[in-house]
């Protein structure tokens with residue numbers, strides 16, 4: 001049984017989010033916090049990237065992220081609220097995982113491939129959150145906030161697509177050479193395994209079942 005603490009008791013009786021308005025504000029503060037964390041994480045990713053195109057892509061997105069934070073500040077202003085971040089465990093986890101991955105990778109070629117995947121996890125997170133904020137703002141009649149969210153969302157989508165294009169173009173053929181061969185072989189193996197007659201035990205099992213049926217009929 002989870003021991004009761006003062007915090008858990010208070011949390012049980014008092015809930016901060018009681019309406020869609022509250023949820024909207026929480027989402028905005030959450031994303032404001034997330035964008036600021038992303039802005040802090042990007043310089044390290046720029047430093048680690050070795051492919052010039054990837055490095056330039058991260059640099060561009062760092063500048064965009066600064067602009068996105070400014071747009072979110074404007075939304076706070078529209079809502080007559082102070083810009084305030086709410087600690088977002090989701091983005092902290094995604095960024096922490098990316099950082100750990102970077103510390104474990106040896107070799108520039110694989111690093112770029114790992115960085116693309118880590119960055120895409122961040123973009124996908126942001127895309128879902130902006131989508132929710134746009135929907136909630138619309139439902140609440142706060143369409144004045146929507147253009148800022150849409151502008152940020154467009155940049156996240158464009159970044160995600162650029163990263164996908166880089167991954168598809170195989171910016172690093174050396175890093176992709178070996179993994180690309182392995183799945184092909186294992187796939188061939190698994191296909192071969194699947195194409196074999198399923199199991200010699202099956203007819204026996206069928207015969208056994210039939211035998212049981214016959215036995216039942218005899219009885």
Ligand SMILES: [Fe+2]
Nearest residue numbers: 035065068126
């Ligand atoms: Fe962003």
Ligand SMILES: [Fe+2]
Nearest residue numbers: 123126156159
């Ligand atoms: Fe982003």
